[in-house]
Amino acid sequence: MSARARDERRGANRQAAGQGAQGVALPRRDFLKAGGALVIGFSSAGILADALFAQGPPQTFSAPRSGAAGPPDPRQIDTWLAIHNDNTATVYIGYVELGQGSTTSLLQVSAEELDFEMSQVSTVRLDTDVTPNQGGTYSSSSIARGSPAIRTAAAEARAALLAMAATKLDAPVESLSVSKGVISSRFGGKSITYGELIGEKRFSLAFTGKAPVKPVADYKLVGARPPRNDIPDKVSGKYVYLQHVRLPGMWHGRVVRPRGQGAYGAGAKVATLDESSLAHIPGARVVRKGDFVGVVAEREWDAVRAARDLKITWDMPATLPGSDGVYAAMRAEKTADRVVLERGDVSAAFSAGVHVAVQTYHGAYQAHAPFGPNGALADVKADSALVICSTQDVYGTRNTLGGVLGLPPQKVRVQYYEGSGTYGHSCYDDVAQAAALLSQLAGKPVRLQFMRWDEHGWDLYGPAHVGEVRATADANGKIVGYQYDGWHHNWSAVETSQQLALGTPAAEWRLGAAQQVNPGCCGAMYDIPNLKLVNHQVPGLGYLKGAWLRSPLDLAFAFASEQTIDELARQGGIDAYEFRRRNIKDEHWLGVLDAAAKAANWQPAPPAANVSKEKVVRGRGIGLGTHLTSYGGAVAEIEVDRETGKVTVKRMYGAIDAGLAVNPAFIENQISGQLVQTASRMLHEEVTFNKTNVTSLDWNSYPILRFEECPEVTAVVVQRVNERSTGAGEEVMAAAAGAIANAFFDATGVHITEFPLTPPRVLAALSRS
Amino acid sequence: MAGRIKLRVNERMHEVDAAPDTPLLYVLADDLQLRGPRFGCGLAQCGSCSVLLDGAEIRSCVTPVSAAAGKSITTLEGLPDWYAKQRKLRKAPALHPVQQAMIDEQAVQCGYCFNGMIIQAAELLSKNPQPTEAEIRSAMNGHLCRCGTYPRVIKAIERASKTMAAALDDSAAEEEIAQEIRAAGAEVAR
Numbered sequence: 001m002s003a004r005a006r007d008e009r010r011g012a013n014r015q016a017a018g019q020g021a022q023g024v025a026l027p028r029r030d031f032l033k034a035g036g037a038l039v040i041g042f043s044s045a046g047i048l049a050d051a052l053f054a055q056g057p058p059q060t061f062s063a064p065r066s067g068a069a070g071p072p073d074p075r076q077i078d079t080w081l082a083i084h085n086d087n088t089a090t091v092y093i094g095y096v097e098l099g100q101g102s103t104t105s106l107l108q109v110s111a112e113e114l115d116f117e118m119s120q121v122s123t124v125r126l127d128t129d130v131t132p133n134q135g136g137t138y139s140s141s142s143i144a145r146g147s148p149a150i151r152t153a154a155a156e157a158r159a160a161l162l163a164m165a166a167t168k169l170d171a172p173v174e175s176l177s178v179s180k181g182v183i184s185s186r187f188g189g190k191s192i193t194y195g196e197l198i199g200e201k202r203f204s205l206a207f208t209g210k211a212p213v214k215p216v217a218d219y220k221l222v223g224a225r226p227p228r229n230d231i232p233d234k235v236s237g238k239y240v241y242l243q244h245v246r247l248p249g250m251w252h253g254r255v256v257r258p259r260g261q262g263a264y265g266a267g268a269k270v271a272t273l274d275e276s277s278l279a280h281i282p283g284a285r286v287v288r289k290g291d292f293v294g295v296v297a298e299r300e301w302d303a304v305r306a307a308r309d310l311k312i313t314w315d316m317p318a319t320l321p322g323s324d325g326v327y328a329a330m331r332a333e334k335t336a337d338r339v340v341l342e343r344g345d346v347s348a349a350f351s352a353g354v355h356v357a358v359q360t361y362h363g364a365y366q367a368h369a370p371f372g373p374n375g376a377l378a379d380v381k382a383d384s385a386l387v388i389c390s391t392q393d394v395y396g397t398r399n400t401l402g403g404v405l406g407l408p409p410q411k412v413r414v415q416y417y418e419g420s421g422t423y424g425h426s427c428y429d430d431v432a433q434a435a436a437l438l439s440q441l442a443g444k445p446v447r448l449q450f451m452r453w454d455e456h457g458w459d460l461y462g463p464a465h466v467g468e469v470r471a472t473a474d475a476n477g478k479i480v481g482y483q484y485d486g487w488h489h490n491w492s493a494v495e496t497s498q499q500l501a502l503g504t505p506a507a508e509w510r511l512g513a514a515q516q517v518n519p520g521c522c523g524a525m526y527d528i529p530n531l532k533l534v535n536h537q538v539p540g541l542g543y544l545k546g547a548w549l550r551s552p553l554d555l556a557f558a559f560a561s562e563q564t565i566d567e568l569a570r571q572g573g574i575d576a577y578e579f580r581r582r583n584i585k586d587e588h589w590l591g592v593l594d595a596a597a598k599a600a601n602w603q604p605a606p607p608a609a610n611v612s613k614e615k616v617v618r619g620r621g622i623g624l625g626t627h628l629t630s631y632g633g634a635v636a637e638i639e640v641d642r643e644t645g646k647v648t649v650k651r652m653y654g655a656i657d658a659g660l661a662v663n664p665a666f667i668e669n670q671i672s673g674q675l676v677q678t679a680s681r682m683l684h685e686e687v688t689f690n691k692t693n694v695t696s697l698d699w700n701s702y703p704i705l706r707f708e709e710c711p712e713v714t715a716v717v718v719q720r721v722n723e724r725s726t727g728a729g730e731e732v733m734a735a736a737a738g739a740i741a742n743a744f745f746d747a748t749g750v751h752i753t754e755f756p757l758t759p760p761r762v763l764a765a766l767s768r769s
Numbered sequence: 770m771a772g773r774i775k776l777r778v779n780e781r782m783h784e785v786d787a788a789p790d791t792p793l794l795y796v797l798a799d800d801l802q803l804r805g806p807r808f809g810c811g812l813a814q815c816g817s818c819s820v821l822l823d824g825a826e827i828r829s830c831v832t833p834v835s836a837a838a839g840k841s842i843t844t845l846e847g848l849p850d851w852y853a854k855q856r857k858l859r860k861a862p863a864l865h866p867v868q869q870a871m872i873d874e875q876a877v878q879c880g881y882c883f884n885g886m887i888i889q890a891a892e893l894l895s896k897n898p899q900p901t902e903a904e905i906r907s908a909m910n911g912h913l914c915r916c917g918t919y920p921r922v923i924k925a926i927e928r929a930s931k932t933m934a935a936a937l938d939d940s941a942a943e944e945e946i947a948q949e950i951r952a953a954g955a956e957v958a959r
Binding site: 098099100227228230231232234235236237238239240241243244246252299300301304369370371372373418419420421423449451452665669670672673674675676677680698699700704705706707708710711712713 | 787788790791792795798799802803804805807808809810811812814815817844845846864868871872875877878879880881882883884887905906907909910912913914915916917918919920921922923
C-alpha cells in the first residue's frame with residue numbers, strides 16, 4: 001500500500017476507532033507522540049495512603065481516596081505511580097486485564113524505564129476513585145494508547161529520583177546508574193534505593209512528559225518474554241473473578257426477561273405477572289420497575305428457582321425479519337450512504353479490465369457469549385452507589401449508571417473485576433445497570449449473575465452484514481478496479497435494563513465503527529488505482545441489538561473481499577500468494593503476507609487448480625486483513641466432506657505486525673486464540689431468531705468450536721522495535737476468515753457466499769455449483 | 770426444604786444448610802466460598818463448574834447437593850492433595866502437575882474455563898497416564914473455551930503426562946534406594 005493509501009486508511013479508521021463510550025472522537029494513532037506529553041490519565045491524591053500492594057496480579061484495590069471521585073489529575077506524576085519503602089512500585093493503569101496480558105506488558109514498560117525488575121512492580125484494580133481515565137479498553141489499544149503515558153511517567157519519575165540521589169550521594173547526576181531500583185555512582189561511594197529516597201511519599205511533581213525515555217537499543221524487558229503475572233492464581237483457584245465477589249449483607253438477584261430478545265426498540269411489555277406463583281419460595285422477593293422485573297433472595301438457589309418459576313407473560317411484537325430473512329430485509333432498507341474511501345475512477349477501470357469478479361456475500365449475527373455470563377454487584381444508597389462489574393470502561397459505565405439511578409456520576413463508584421473473556425461489548429453494562437436497579441429496588445446490596453440464556457439471548461451482537469464486491473484485473477494480474485458496498489446497522493446505545501426500567505427509547509450510536517467499511521479488510525492493502533468503498537447504514541431499530549464484537553465486522557469484510565481477490569487470481573491462472581505480492585507495495589503488508597506463507601511452507605499453484613472428486617477434499621487459502629492499525633496475514637488448511645458438508649480446519653498460520661511487540665509471547669498467545677476463535681466463528685457461530693425473538697440461547701443452539709475439531713495453530717510476530725506499538729488482540733482474525741473462505745474455494749472450486757459454513761449451507765453451495 | 774447436609778470436600782468434612790435439590794455448585798461457591806468451580810451455563814454444557822466426585826469429573830451445576838453427600842468431592846483447590854494421596858507422596862506439591870503445566874505452557878487467556886480444563890485433565894491422567902493426542906481431544910471435548918486456548922491446553926496435558934511419568938520413575942528409584950537402605954540396616958543389625 002502506498003503512503004497515500006496508508007494515510008487514507010488511517011484517516012478512515014480514525015473516525016471509527018477514536019471514539020470513547022460517549023462517541024467523542026479522539027485521534028488514535030497520533031494520540032500520544034512517542035516521548036510526548038500525556039493526554040488523559042488519573043489523579044494523585046491519596047495514592048500513597050495505600051500500602052496494600054503485593055507483587056503479582058492486581059488482586060487488590062487501593063484504599064479509598066479521601067472521599068474524592070476520580071479521575072485523578074493526569075498532570076501529576078503521583079497519579080501514575082507510587083514508590084514504596086520496600087523499593088517496589090505501584091503503577092496505576094487505566095486499562096483492564098481481559099486475559100490478554102496487557103497488564104503485565106504495561107508493567108514491563110514501566111519497569112524498563114524505572115530500571116526495576118518485574119518482581120518490583122505491580123498494579124491495582126481499576127476503580128473510579130483511584131485509577132486514571134485512559135479511555136475504555138477498546139480496539140486492542142491498551143499498549144498502543146497506554147504505554148506512551150506510562151513510559152514517559154516512569155521516565156520522569158526516574159529522572160526525579162536521580163536528581164534526589166545526586167544530592168544525597170553528593171555525586172553528579174551524569175555519574176549515576178540504576179539497577180533494580182538501586183542508584184549508585186560510577187565514582188563509587190554509597191548507593192541508595194528508590195524506596196529510601198521517597199518510599200510512601202508523594203513526588204508532588206507536575207508531569208511534563210519532557211524527560212527523555214530509554215533508547216530502544218537499551219531495552220532489557222520490553223521485547224522480552226516474562227510470563228503473565230495472573231496465570232499462577234488462575235490455575236490454582238486463588239484468582240478472584242467478578243463471579244467470586246461477595247458483599248457483606250448482600251442478596252442474590254436474577255433478572256426475569258423473555259427468553260431471547262426481540263426487535264431493538266420494539267420493547268418487551270409485561271402482560272401478566274403473578275407474584276403468588278413464588279409462594280413455595282418464601283425467601284424470594286419480586287422487584288419491578290416498569291417492565292424491568294427481577295427476583296432477589298438471600299440464598300442463590302432461591303433466586304435461581306424464583307426466576308425460573310415466576311409466572312409471567314410478555315407482549316412482544318413479531319416484527320423481526322428472522323435470521324433467514326435478515327439479509328433481504330437489510331438490503332431493502334432505505335440506508336444512509338457514505339463513501340468511506342474513493343480514488344481514481346472505478347467505472348472506467350471496469351470497462352478496461354480483463355478479469356472480473358462480482359459476488360454478494362453474507363455474514364451472520366454472532367454473539368460475544370462470554371464463557372461465564374456477566375455478573376455485577378451493587379450497593380445503592382439514597383445518595384451514592386458502589387457498583388462492581390466487568391466493564392471495559394469504568395468511567396463510561398459510571399456515567400450511564402448515574403443516569404439509570406438518578407445520581408450524579410461522581411456519586412457512583414465503579415470497580416472492575418475481571419470476568420470471563422468478553423471480546424467486546426457483551427452484557428457487562430446491561431448487567432451492571434440491572435444489578436444497580438435490583439439493589440435500588442430491594443434496598444440491599446445485591447449480587448446479580450446473568451444466566452446463560454440472559455447472556456446469549458440479550459447480548460449486543462456483532463451485526464449481520466451484506467457485502468457486494470466487484471473487482472477487475474488486467475492481463476498481467478494487476479488489480480485495476482475495486483468496489484465494496486457494505487450493509488449493516490450501527491451499535492445500540494441504550495441498554496436493555498434502562499429501556500425496561502425507565503422506558504428510555506432505543507437509540508443507536510451516532511458515530512461508530514458500524515458506519516465503516518474497513519479499508520484494512522476491503523482492498524486498501526492492495527495497490528489499486530481505482531477503488532471505492534461505500535457504507536450503506538441500515539437503520540438498526542427493528543433488528544437485534546448490536547455492538548462491537550472482536551474485530552467488528554472485519555470477518556465479514558475479509559470473507560467477501562479476500563474471496564474476490566482469489567477469484568481474480570484464479571481467472572489469471574496465478575498463485576494466490578504471488579497474486580497478492582504483485583499487488584502490494586507496503587512493506588508491512590508484504591511482511592505479514594510473507595511471514596504467514598513462509599510459516600505454512602506455501603507452494604505455488606493457482607486457487608482451485610486441483611479440485612478432487614473424492615469424498616473428502618482438501619484445500620489451502622491465504623488471506624490478509626486487520627482491525628485498525630496493525631497488519632494481519634493468515635493461511636488455513638481445511639478439509640471438506642462433500643457428502644456430509646462438514647468442514648474441518650486442520651491447520652492455521654497467523655502473522656501480525658503490531659509495531660514494537662512489548663511481549664511477543666503474549667501476542668503469540670493472542671494470535672493462537674484469534675485463529676481458533678475465527679475458525680469457530682466461520683464454521684459454527686450464528687445467532688438464530690424468528691419473527692419474535694432470538695432462539696440461540698445456549699451452547700447447543702449456539703455451538704462453538706470444540707477440542708476434537710480444533711486446528712493446529714502457528715503464530716508469528718513480526719517484530720518492529722523502532723515502530724510504535726499498535727493493537728494485537730484482534731488483528732489477524734479478518735485475515736484468518738479470508739484464508740478459511742479461500743481454502744474452501746481451493747478445495748471445492750466453489751465460493752461460499754455465506755458464513756458460518758454449516759453442513760446444510762455447504763451442501764447447498766456444492767449442489768448449486 | 771433446607772436441612773443439614775454433610776459434605777466431604779477436599780478431604781475436609783463440612784456441614785451445610787441447604788435444600789437437597791440445591792445444585793452442588795451453589796453450595797461450593799456460596800457456602801464454602803470455593804473459587805474453583807464456577808457458574809458457566811447451569812446446563813452441564815460447558816464444564817466451568819466441574820469437580821471430581823469420587824475421582825470422576827461431574828458438572829456441579831446440575832448435581833443436587835444431596836447426591837454428593839457421603840462421597841468425596843475434590844475441587845481445583847484440592848487437586849494437589851488429591852494427587853499426593855493417589856501417588857502416596859509424603860507431601861503434597863504446591864500444584865498438581867496439570868496446573869504447573871498450564872503455567873509452563875502459558876496456556877491461559879481469561880482463564881475462566883481452566884477450572885474445568887484442569888479437573889478433566891487431572892481425571893484423564895489418573896486413568897490414562899499417557900494419552901495420545903486424539904485421546905486428549907476426545908476426553909476434553911465436553912469442555913468449551915471461548916478464548917481458543919485448546920492447542921496450548923493439549924500441549925500442557927502432554928507435558929503433565931511426561932512430568933508425572935518422570936515423577937513416577939523418581940519415586941520408584943526412591944523406593945529402591947529405601948529398600949537398599951533397609952536391607953543394609955538389617956545386615957548391620959545382624
